[in-house]
Amino acid sequence: MPQVKIVARNFMDMVASLPTMKLDMLYDNSFICEAILRSLPPLAKKYVLQLLYIDKPISAKTMEEWVLPDGFSKHKVAIDRLIQLRVMTETYDRKKEATYQLNPKFQFNLQKHIVHGGVLPREPMPSNITVRLPSLEELEAYAAEQWECFLLHLISSSEAGKTTNMSSSMMKIFQRGLLSQRDDREPSRLTESGFQFLLMDTNAQLWYIIREYITNAEERGVDSADLIAFLLELSFHVTGKAYNINTLTDLQRSIIRDLSDLGLVKLQQGRKEGWFIPTKLATNLSISLADTTSRKQGFIVIETNFRLYAYSTSKLHCEILRLFARVEYQLPNLIVGAINKESFHVLSAVVIWMCGLQIISFLQQNAHPRVAERIPSVPENVTDQIRLWESDLNRVEMMPAHLYDEFPSKDVFEAACDFAREYGAFLWEDSKRMRLIVKADILNEMKEFLRRQKQ
């Protein structure tokens, strides 16, 4: 599945990739520990929990006692993960047996958390200072809008209504891999991964972007560890509460600004001081990709006659639909279109390689609630048809070849055919009209051969 290379890797993979001493630093604040814990695979979580109050190293054997024969792979994964994240340290006792022990900082923090509860990274501002804060709904809307506009910029800056102040260099970085541009004259085209990116749900997209953001932090002269720390921290702020900007370092301020463009936070300026309001996007950051419950309300109804109704006001949706459907007309809150072979092939022209399943899953994930409860939410005949189209897209394979004709004589022709056959480059012959098609790669040999035939 091509998807894997685009799907945003877990935040924690990035954390894990940090150098050890940075990691240990991270574990100083408890909410990072919490975040890390939550990101662990189930088995690992359980191990942490059962070692929570044990301060002696536990031999690997004892741990394995618990594992069932068919659970060993999982066990391995869990243990590796723990060690990788330095949550657990592996040491060898004098009997050369591996023993595990919890990272004391980590352990302490968790114990504290369990007994006293988590501490908030910073206190929200008292409501008397802040002018009326946006309600959660408004915040949602704001976040969605920001994010969408950002995406629009990403795929085609022309479509985007309002501009973002995200630096264009930054944009370029994000677009890298998603868009491909032969040269500046023609508009850049969506790559396969770009297409898949669009079909991913918001959190996945967010992850992808954030990852890009972090990975190239260094070249902006930002320490990725700090960045990660801050992002995690951010994710533990309470959605919709206002936090004073002055509590941030300059670096964090600059980050915040970028994030506000992505819709992770909303910036507001009061009389004397400004504050930022984390949105849901931000607070979801620490959630590992696996459990994103932020399900957007579906909006697409597709009928057995391939007509497609999308109850959406968003430009982005329209753009996405355009990718594979012929949009016929567009009402304020409704996009009507149809999927058909043509539009499909257009798509295949746009996207170098594409996956019908991708589209189907997109349709399923965004099915309108009324259709959603029907099984299947997308009619079989549509899904089947899409698969068929796809299959007959990659039915033909092209290869460069040369047509030879006007052979002087039958036997020369025959000889040529045989020659081509020997090289395994023979493609097609028309014996009575004496025409022959041969793969391009042996062109020279053919030339040479034919010349020899001449004499």
Add this chain to the structure above:
Amino acid sequence: MTPVSSKLYADDVSLLMVLIDTNPYFWSSMNNNTSFTFSKFLSHVLAFLNSILLLNQMNQVVVIASGYNSCDYVFDSSTSSMQRAECLLEKLEDFVDKDESLSREESVDGVGFSLLSGSLSMALCYIQRVFRSGPLHPQPRILCLHGSPDGPGQYVAVMNSIFSAQRSMVPIDSCAIGSQHSAFLQQASYITGGVYLKPQVSDGLFQYLSTVFATDLHSRGFLQLPRPVGVDFRASCFCHKNTIDMGYICSVCLSIFCKHHKKCSTCGSNFGEARKQDPSASDQRR
């Protein structure tokens, strides 16, 4: 591509229904006989609940107190504002008051039994509601932290609950606090595929909880949890109460007798004719 649902919901998200035994007589007996007081118990349990909530922000914990005269919900993490188990303390206090007000007899000889069947039934109802809530719901399991002896009157009710749980594939874990094993819970865990455990070191309750009972259903596929000591499913006869491996069952009320009677002592029906089944018939039957 992985199916939508699995992508959206982690497989270790779990709904934990905890039934805590708040039988005052039992606890005061514990206070007298052992060092393991109710407050200790509470702090262990609360810590455990907190850690469960910590493991996954979508984990859900519901606590039902099975008291001496009544049962009630004391905590539901999905409704409570803060994700901390300490919230249950106030409601627990109210509950105990209510429980006291309900009780009639001034004092009971012995420990008496808490209303396990009631809390079990409530827990199951709640779980059914979660099931109804849609395709994406946390994996429910029940954990009984029970100490009081089993209440004879409750047998049928408890069994019913157990079977209902089994039908909807909800495992019932049970941890017998106190010095006494519980036949109910043992059967419950055995039948529903849960874990039955009786801590040797009562002060280590938290360790037991976090090591054994914190395991989510997904991980149980890979882990070997304490297996129940062989549960003896032989019955014992109504007439002498001694265990039998062959007996006579009343076809009307299914009461068990160790030897042949003329009349059923339980439902009073007469065992009339047809006592002999002719061997030829029995022969044909196989």
Add this chain to the structure above:
Amino acid sequence: MADGGKVVKRAKYKSSVKVPGVPGVLKMTRERFYFMPNDPTLTTKLNVEFKLIKGHKFSKEGSSKQALLNLTQDQGGNYLFEFDSFPDRDQCRDFVASAIAACGEVGKATSEKPAVPHDEQLSATEMGRRIKLLQENSELQKLHRQLVIGGTLSEAEFWAARKKLLEQTENKKPKQRVALKNDMWSVKPLSDGQTNRVTFNLTPEVIHQIFAEKPAVRQAYLNFVPGKMSEKEFWTKYSRAEYLHSTKNIVAAFAEASEDEELAVFLKQDAMLASEARKKIRRVDPTLDMEADEGDDYMHLPDHGLPQVETKEILEPQYEPFKRSFSQYLNQHAAVVLRGRVIDVELGDTRSVAEAFTRTNQAELANDVSDENAYRERINKVTRVAEIEDLQGPRDPPVALLSIKDPRDYFDSQQANAMKALGDAETGIRQLKFSVSKEEAFCSLKDSISEINSQGLIEPIISPEVALKVFNGLSQNISSTKYHLGKNPHESVLDQLPSATKNELLLHWTSIQELLKHFWSSYPITTKYFYTKVTRLKDAMSQIYPKLQEMKESVQSDMRHQVSLLVQPMLQALDAAFAHYDADVQKRSAKSGERPNGFV
């Protein structure tokens, strides 16, 4: 045509392969076979018992040779038959094979224990089935040889336990009588495109139906065949008539009929039906309400909305008899179906069927005149049906009431032994002696709650030492149970054993199972017969016992453990049986001869 019981084939009986041989019919039953030459004047009739037949040879198939079957008699002589086709021959051959075997078996079975009661004389087919089973299932054969031939069980006993098996092998015709086909039979003329030749195919079933529905045809058949015309001619004529009808060209029909009076019989309306109908009218169920379907919307169509069969144009009177109404046909068919299968004869030969029908008809007509009980039957049927359900009260019979005295019993039956199992009943008792007043109980509870509430959880929740201790304890517990679980519970132990041992073991096992089944099923001992049987069984088992023992020793050391493990349960089972036997014997001797109640 053949069923389990007999085979009938056309064949030539020859003294040697060269001679042409005498054409005739070879008929085989389980016990004997007959040969009837077609030409009755000839004297080469045969009637031989299979007992005398020792073996049979037959010619290779496929080759241009004739299909020969050669039955060799024990005292030299042999019977040589040539069949029309190899399939025929093979059928007979197989039959002969089983028949010969059967005679042998029966001989053995009966000769060995004539003493055994109700060893009923088996029908040949039954016998055949058993033989077949034995041939197919080698294991069963072993068992059979060991137990039946070995004299432990009687044939009957052996098979009684295997009714199911027998029924499975039983050829697919169940003993239930099948009703007449519900769907109407109509000869569909299958006409191949080019030639205007029309073919009808008549199966015995179809013929049977024709006879049932068309008395006249039946009558005609009895009159004409074989005297006037051959069977074939008859049916072609009939078919022709049917064809004419299907064309619905009455005039043509009339024309043809006037030439050929036999044909006319078919074409004319069925006179007998008419006569019967009149009688039938009297027998009509009075509750049958002709007006019932008044309202139904098909009433406005003529002829109950059945497809129009009659041609509408006016016909001269002389054509009248040739008109045939579909509804007539329909009703007749329905009547026949409802009457059910009145005759019960081999559908094979047409004549007997026809005769049977006539006989039954006559019978009906005869007793129909004064059919008292039929009349009464009709009356009480009226009373049963005439009532209008809506006016009747609910019919449900009274239900038995239940009164449980004390539900607690149900608990105790559990509690008692559960506690025993856990081995700490006494602690339970200890707990129960202890009393505290309501106030302090509840107070202490509330105090501890508020305590927590005020100064939070007790820290540390748990001391590292305790935690470690508990954890290790649990781990040990786990590892210990793991060990108990056995190395690989999945793969069968049997396969580890050397095949010889395995087979021997299994053989013993099966025989023991068989014996035990019979042993237990023959309790309670009600008759002398069972008594003897049980003793017989017991002896047999006690013979096996030592065998098992020595087997245990015999196997080499590495396997011995498993084998002994496997053998152990068998021995236990046997012991249980013996113990039960002795106990029963004592009981019987104690209350001398008085039958024990149903519970052994």
Add this chain to the structure above:
Amino acid sequence: MNNEEKRFNQEEEDEEEESGRGREAWERTYADERSWESLQEDESGLLRPIDNKSLSHAQYRRRLRTATAARIQKGLIRYLYIIIDFSRAAAEMDYKPSRMVVVARQVEAFIREFFDQNPLSQIGLVILKDGVAHCLTDLGGSPEAHIKALMGKLGTSGDASLQNGLDLVRDLLNQIPSYGHREVLILYSALSTCDPGDILETIQKCKVSKIRCSVIGLSAELYICKHLCQETGGMYFVALDEPHLKELVLEHAPPPPAIAEFAVANLIKMGFPQRAAEGVISICSCHKEAKVCGGYTCPRCKARICELPTECCICGLTLVSSPHLARSYHHLFPIRPFDDVSPLVLKDFHKLPKNCFGCQLSLLNPGNFPGPQVACPNCKQHFCLDCDIYIHESLHNCPGCESLRNAKTISDMEQ
């Protein structure tokens, strides 16, 4: 006249065909589910889906009333034969994909439910085909065996003969001991029975041998079926559609009330085998394979059995474990049906509980006034409709009563 009937509905089928033929298969599925019928117009003239929840609930309650009116004996030990009509008529397509398939599906579901509710009972399968009755499986306690056999034998042909079926079953049921409740459940597709003899006699015979015959028709009501059920004290219903059919079939899962004249009390000899000790190997007599530990040993003949409940295949002793008995106890102590809370009470809803006692679901409608709810006559607690159904169909005890010591004692006195 069965032919006529046959013809007529034949023609109807044809018309169906006509109308159906125009469309593609996938279109027809839409036409068949009749989505437009699940709409209704509200007072403001808007179309909205019918909430048939309350409707079905009312229906369910009616059933409940009749079911557990008084404390009565139930046929706890049942010997049930399911006669399935796989005649030509079962090939009709009015149920999708065909009657046969639908029936098979329902029977499977039924068998599982049946053994869940009556662990001590046995089922046998009989199929009507080609005018005769084939005994598919004979009485047995393992659901899988039956289901496997059934799924193997799908396929329709010939006529259905009620008489043959009944005769066959009667012979089989006459062999079973007297305390067992003899039942027949007939799933009948055909519109006619095509019998070799007089079926009325057969029906009388069934009545004599105390066989309770119930019929579920798939096409239309037949007099003969109705007569049969009336005579033998069974139930006769005709299914409207698949869900209805399912409902009707599952209604036979709980044990029927024991009819006074039929009921024969008796003591049944049963064995309570112990689980085999750890590490014991032995050949089990049911599958003839060596089993390492696990499995049970017959207390009488020491044969090894794999699972319970069953009949020892050596000595024929019925083997159960105490939980299996316990499974049936709830039939002995049924809970009272809950009462609907009358609108009058709902008027002053301030003193009513806000949440369902069972599942804590809010009982208030969006309009913040109480929605439909029921109350236990014994403990007076209020429940939501879903809990009501769950409590009576699966749980079998009232959380309210169970969680009130005093209320409990009251109910005990009543017992």
